Amino acid sequence: MPSALNSATQADQEAGTTSDAFTSPLRQQSHPSASKAWARSSDTALLQSYNMTSFTDIGVGNYTLTVATNFSGDQWGAVATAASDGIFVGAEGFSVTAVSLKCRDHANNLADTGTTLNTVGDQ
């Protein structure tokens, strides 16, 4: 009969190599493959989110998303999409707390749009 399994610690999750511990809901997101924070926003407000503190409207097509839990460094990843046809989103200016989204139309002008953001990396 197998011995009782232990709950994976955050270190277990981040290492991702242990096969004799189970993943608890609390630790699930610590695995390198897991999303760390996400947000769905209009051009003026945060509509739905997880692990996000705020959405800041800087100007036309220029928004900052601030996460609620710091990343370990600024080398994390973000995937962002626009809710409007013909508008493209660039994620730049990564810090441990935030990322800047610049949304541009086909003529490279900043343009307002809703956005969806997903992030991965070590927190």
Add this chain to the structure above:
Amino acid sequence: MRILYTRLDGGLSVVNAARKEDLEKVLGSLTDEAYKAHVRERSVPVDAIDSIEIDDSYVLPEREFRDAWKQNGNLVEHDFIKAKDIQLQRVRTERDLLLVKYDGLQARANDIGDLVEQSRLQVVKAELRSATDSLKALTPTSIQDIKNATADLKVY
């Protein structure tokens, strides 16, 4: 929860906080004060000017001149000079496209020696070149002033 602040570049930022119940899924139970402190600490830069919380029911101006917004206490107003510059740039961009189109028509008129068309196109291009004159001369006191002084280039 929303916070206004003015940046060092003079622009206005509007912080829109995540819902308290969404943050509590990650941070645990928060008092209202702890929630507001968390949002402010993480979202408002240390060099922000005049940061102030505004009521969620406050209606911000239309975004047509968003980059001309400025802060007056807990209100958002327009910097009319910035708004005028934004509108001038829009007219210039639209006009440049039209001038390219009319340059093409003029080249064709020149090729076939159509003097009447050449003359007409010269008038049209002169009108386009002066399309920003009334706006440039304006000292705006409202957004409507700016709209009223904007040439309608759709007729071209």
